Amino acid sequence: MWVCSASPLVAEICAGSGLDWLLIDAEHSPNGLEAILAQLQAVRSYPVTAVVRPPVNDAVLIKQYLDLGVQSLLIPMVHTADDAAAAVAAAHYPPLGIRGVGSALARSARWNRIPDYLARASETITVMVQIESREAVENAAAIAGTDGVDAVFIGPSDLAASMGLLGQQEHPDVVAAVEHCITVAKAAGKPVGVNAFAEATARRYLEAGVDFILVGADVALLARGSEALAAKYIPEAGPGTTASY
Numbered sequence: 337m338w339v340c341s342a343s344p345l346v347a348e349i350c351a352g353s354g355l356d357w358l359l360i361d362a363e364h365s366p367n368g369l370e371a372i373l374a375q376l377q378a379v380r381s382y383p384v385t386a387v388v389r390p391p392v393n394d395a396v397l398i399k400q401y402l403d404l405g406v407q408s409l410l411i412p413m414v415h416t417a418d419d420a421a422a423a424v425a426a427a428h429y430p431p432l433g434i435r436g437v438g439s440a441l442a443r444s445a446r447w448n449r450i451p452d453y454l455a456r457a458s459e460t461i462t463v464m465v466q467i468e469s470r471e472a473v474e475n476a477a478a479i480a481g482t483d484g485v486d487a488v489f490i491g492p493s494d495l496a497a498s499m500g501l502l503g504q505q506e507h508p509d510v511v512a513a514v515e516h517c518i519t520v521a522k523a524a525g526k527p528v529g530v531n532a533f534a535e536a537t538a539r540r541y542l543e544a545g546v547d548f549i550l551v552g553a554d555v556a557l558l559a560r561g562s563e564a565l566a567a568k569y570i571p572e573a574g575p576g577t578t579a580s581y
């Protein structure tokens with residue numbers, strides 16, 4: 337599930353839910369470095385994989401995230417194989433990539449308490465790239481085949497928008513494009529994931545063979561849950577009518 341509330345407490349609640357991975361989002365959520373660090377610390381002792389999405393495919397931000405101790409990255413808006421290669425390079429030290437060296441100062445290396453961190457860092461890092469545009473769908477094979485791309489994740493919302501179908505992630509053309517990317521990623525031998533909040537769509541993508549899937553979000557659960565609570569006790573009220581924005 338998505339963790340968008342920037343709250344370590346909420347992240348910890350979600351981490352103990354039984355779900356097996358969390359996406360801490362900084363693209364559309366108010367997650368700065370300090371909030372991401374606090375959430376990593378909050379979920380660390382739970383049997384859950386924490387993936388973090390930066391707001392942009394940027395080498396400086398990726399360096400900061402990795403130094404915080406992020407091990408699994410989801411890089412948004414990867415449209416070409418060059419974009420994918422740039423994300424991979426940002427995640428690895430030379431000679432594989434361009435990650436700056438700050439392990440003595442960084443939680444990732446537990447301030448040089450992890451032996452051989454510099455030599456072994458790449459083994460600990462997973463780079464997932466997001467296909468979420470018409471251009472990326474056209475380049476899906478090259479993106480999935482890029483060396484160092486560990487997995488591909490499809491974003492139906494932005495994909496729908498780039499296809500002229502804003503808000504219509506269930507549109508048959510969007511679903512077909514998603515299923516095409518699933519097939520292409522699997523042909524490249526890469527694990528593939530997708531976002532699908534509608535259960536029927538989620539199950540369809542699972543049938544199509546996705547390896548990992550996001551099926552809900554903390555903020556959405558709280559919004560719908562609090563609305564249901566309000567409706568039960570204040571049936572005349574609707575969302576937003578009992579408070580000003």
Ligand SMILES: O=C(O)C(=O)C[C@H](O)[C@@H](O)CO
Binds near residue numbers: 494531
């Ligand atoms: O395009 C997508 O789909 C995503 O990247 C997920 C969205 O960012 C998220 O807002 C859920 O709709």
